[in-house]
Amino acid sequence: MRHWKTLAGIVLVALMLFPVYWMVNVSLTRTGDMRADPPHWFPWNPTFEGYAAAFGQQLPALATSLFIGLGTVALTLAVSLPAGYALAKLRPRGGRAIDFLLLVAQMIPAVVMAMGFYAIYIRLGLLNTVPGLIVADSTLAVPFGVLLFRAFMAGIPGELLSAAQLDGASTWRTFRSIILPLSRNSVITVSLFTFLWAWSDFIFASTLNRNSDVIPITLGIFRYIGNNTTQWNSIMATAVIASVPAAFLLVLAQRYIAAGVTAGAVKD
């Protein structure tokens, strides 16, 4: 009975992940075999020409994405960590209103934000710049970050904080020496999600950076598709490389993922 379920589970996973298998399969297929009918189900004669082309052409884009991802994480943490602390522990006036604003902020379609940013950036000369894209990408993560930090920090026992206060620690000192070390896990969760969202962003890249020479990997793949529809092995090889952060996350940080997805959606 138990083994029957495991078997069924493996079949379901295989069905679900077939597109991922297919991406890897196509990335290893020779250009000559690409339009074979029926398609080759397994790359018996694998080629790495797709990967060679991908690394040769997309390495700068990968580096740009890495930089944008890290920049977005830094900006998001800088804004949302102190705010989460204030909302959780300092009882500011209008705290509930801020909660509401953050919920609303998450509902705004990215295409609307993109138009607003475009109108602002065109005047400030921030179109087609990396800092401009970092700021835009951070809007995908800041509301999530604040709400997650607030929820986590609310669970830190108040006695710890009052003890620190009795010892004469300032609020900033308490934040730095008690709150931050205790919040390590939630910082990891927020950082991972923020990085992944920035790394995967297509809308802001394709609107705010579309005429740039310095483009992230998502735009690199998109231009690839537009330019040559014949070399699908190179396109899929680039796609496989672009999926590496997701794979990394899944293997090394799975518990943080589950924590992030369920945060805010399910209450105990």
Add this chain to the structure above:
Amino acid sequence: MASTVGALARPGHRAARRPVRWTALAFLAPLLVYLLLFYAYPLYRNIELSLHDYTPRAFIQGNPEFTGLDNYAAILSDDAFLRALGNTALFTLVSIAAQYAVGLALAVFFHRGFRLSAVLRAMFLVPWLLPLIVSASTWSWMLNSDNGIVNAALQAFGIGQINWLTSPDTSLLAVTIANIWLGVPFNLVILYAGLQNIPADLYEAAGLDGANAWQRFWRITFPLLRPVSAITLLLGLIYTLKVVDIIWIMTRGGPADASTTLAIWSYREAFGTGQPDFSPAAAVGNLLILIAFAAGLIHVRLQRGEERA
């Protein structure tokens, strides 16, 4: 002793209250500035765009003509509007219904742990973690008319070639299928977490009463999961309304607007053609916000009701 401490502490307490407020504000300041600059201001600019006639030239010079609600009137009377609204409704409702059904079935399947269940469940997260451009281009190639694996597989069953992405009859269906695949993991994770909160003894009692699996699902699981289900569906609704990437990468809203949703319409007017037309695009975007906001209000209502219950 206690009263002395209280008497001593009280004046100091009152004096300390003010600094605490200021400290709270200081810690909140980065967020407040951020929200003003990077949310409120872009939104304001967006509303302003929709109330003027921003030609590309006026965009640079900054002297557009004020046209009031003309852009909205033009959008609402456009034939394309009803079509885009219908596509949005179809895309959104079919996506979230299917994502929810599949996600719930999988959550129930994984509910009672078995050998390797944790690993297998984790594998289901993959579609959700991949960059959208990756999934969208993979699906594009799989659904390719001549060389796609999907048509090759269907051919084995004697089904002729389907032009998934290039026929107006199937392009909306094609992007919906891809979007369902993307959304299943999210539904699975949240519904699975919801299932963990249902007390196990309820199932044991029902088992003693002779209820079979089907009855246990409809009598216990489904009713007790209702709050989590409602929130899952509403979050799905809000996310799906905004979807641009997957459709734009796979079909660009075509052919002949067949897969154009409101979000795609807005994106195309502003960024998708050589002739950017920001004013109508902004108007469509603002209508989309109103729809998402209505859904969001329901969400907040439901959450408040939960907290009270």
